[in-house]
Amino acid sequence: MSSDIEERTPAGDPIADPGLPAHQYRPQDVDPAQEKRTERQIAGMFGIATLLLIGFCVAYFTIGQDQLIVIPGTNWSALNFTLGITLAGALLLIGIGIIQWAKKLMGDHEMIEMRHPAASSVEDRTATMTAVNDGIEESGIGRRPLIRNSLLGALGAMGLPAIVMLRDMGPLPGDTLAHTVWEPGMRVVNDVSGQPLRPSDIEVGQLVNGQPAIFYETDDDGHAVMHGHDVLNAKAKAAVILVRMRPEDITPAEGRENWGIDGILCYSKICTHVGCPISLWEQQTHHLLCPCHQSTFDLADNGKVVFGPAYRPLPQLPLAVDDEGYLIAVSDFPEIVGPSYSFLDRDQKRLDEENAS
Template sequence: MSDDKLPVVKGEEEPGPVQVAEPIPDPGLEPHEYRITDIDPKAADRVERQVSTMFGLATLLVLGACVAYFVIPRDAELSFGPLSGNANNMTLGLCVGLALFLIGAGAIQWAKKLMVDEEIVEERHAAHSTLAQKADITDAFQQGVAESGFTRRKLIRRSMIGALAALGLPAIVFLRDLGPLPGRALYSTIWAKGIRVVNDVTLRPIKPSDMIVGQLVNAAPANLAALQEDSPAEYQNAKAKSAVIVVRIKPSEIQTPPGRENWGIDGILCYSKICTHVGCPISLYEQTTHHVLCPCHQSTFDLADAAKVVFGPAARPLPQLPLAVDSEGYLVAQSDFTEPVGPSFFERG
């Protein structure tokens, strides 16, 4: 190829002088535009009444929610065509939701129409504040309070405080839904002298000969099933407190506390199934160590040593149910638990 037909390769162009942009001039603050409420006292009074009305309605809605909680039946239904829902819950939600909306809308209207909206410029300064700067901040805060009209506009101040104070009433009233205080409910169960121990799935009574060393069985009192049809709510309460685990350990490996020498039957022991930490059901058993583990927070109990806590947050052992054998050879309870079952609570020592 001849030289005159070779492609022309352009070399890199020499960079020209760097153009330094001029800084953007400070545009300053735009002229302040006064609102109608700044120049017309009657307009400002109208807005004050509007805001106060919103706060007042919010207070009435909160009180209405408290009244509806007691007046509207819990099983009442509201239907809107194909949609339906619980009347009590819907009324509470609407009343409290609208009250919160009105408080927010009133605060926005107050800020937009009545509070001072003049723009200010504040120079940047070091993070550390001098005593003089702290004094300036305090003065600025007090000035802001004065400019907001909070101290001067008593109607808004009183209605807003009333609405916010009323919001605390539903929180107190709705605590009723948490149920009654435990009182002494955990101090007794449906276990009693002569009540048979049955498998909690098959409901078959358990004999000592049915269990082998190392076995753990989830069990319940025989009188629990009768409650299921008569009183479902009472059945659930009784089941939650009376659930037990039955385990068989070599008698030579059991450390029996004083006074419990006759609580077991040939190495068969019975303990509450409810963890003493927060009440989770337990049954994760390791037969070599005789440890049972709570799956919720890993509290570990030694069933061969009166179910003492060996690890975890539980503060006391699992309550033990004293066992005996009836005339037909089935395991039965000697009595109810001798201590409260379930999680610890503040009434206990």
């Protein structure tokens, strides 16, 4: 305990005894067994906090994003609940441990601090540093390696959740962005109703938002390998727009002459600048405008950029019609879908080589 109140006599000299009560010793000050017990309790808090932080990382990788904790009247995400409980518990225990250390084991002798001019003298600065060093000594951080090391371990483990959560900021180096779930024969469906589309469903000048007709993906044995959350991510990346214009207005690039059906063309809905969804369609000019940064693509001319910061043309999906008259994909996008980054040039080159072979 410290006091910043200074009592002075009329002459300005400090009072020898300002009237502070007698110092009250704590149980830990007079009982070595109690001191050791408190030290172990604090170290235990730091140790449990470390385990909770490790549990945070384990839960992140082992609990599925679609798993639920069912409670009458509501459902909670098992992953979010576990991450919240472990991280909050670790922070709480570290905070309680530090408070208990300060209240029960660090020095608590009362001090009287004399007021002094704003510009401290050399002697005062020296005395301050001496007091700081004395405080460090009284904290016992050098004499209590159990508490010190357990605290350092808990604080060090605090970095683990940060590293784990950084994983959600994007794909790991080496992850490919070159492919989507589109494959030969996959139907194009309306992204609202989920109904497959026929050429007759789209009028000249109309834009329709579409997506691949997938619900989950299975392996060779018929077991699901793509579940709810992954399906939503896959559909988001593979989202498309279909536009219909007069065939004579279209200028297809070499090799793309048969990519459309009666003037119906299909392009990625994801802007190649920073990945915003696009659907602002100017039917008279055949231009598609991105609402984020005004990148503009000419869909009658292979999705090339005519304005704005986008660097690459909008990827086009080749279309065909199946036996029942529904629009289907001939293949995946031959170009990379998504924002333009420097490393995509390397992936695009590899993709071009795969398509050529």
